[in-house]
Amino acid sequence: MPENVSFANCCEPGGRDERPGGLGAGGARPSGSPRPPWVAPALSAVLIVTTAVDVLGNLLVIFSVLKNRKLRNAD
Missing domain, CATH: 1.20.890 (cAMP-dependent Protein Kinase, Chain A)
Known part of the structure; x- marks a missing residue:
C-alpha cells in the first residue's frame, strides 16, 4: 500500500503539509498559509x-x- 504523503508530512517536525509546487489539491492555497x-x-x-x-x-x-x-x- 502506498504511503500517505499528506499524513507523513503533517506529522514531521514543523507540522505542515508541504507539497511540491506549494499548492494544495486543485490548485488552492497551501494548507499551511494563513487565511x-x-x-x-x-x-x-x-x-x-x-x-x-x-x-x-x-x-x-x-x-x-x-x-x-x-x-x-x-x-
Missing part, C-alpha cells in the same frame, strides 16, 4: 444569518398551522 482576516467573520456572518432565517421561517410555519385549521390536515 485573509476577513474570511472567518464573513463565514460566521453567513452562518448566523442563515440560521436566523431558518428559525424564523420555521416559527412562521408553526404559527400559521396553529392559527389556520385548514393547514392542520394532510388532505
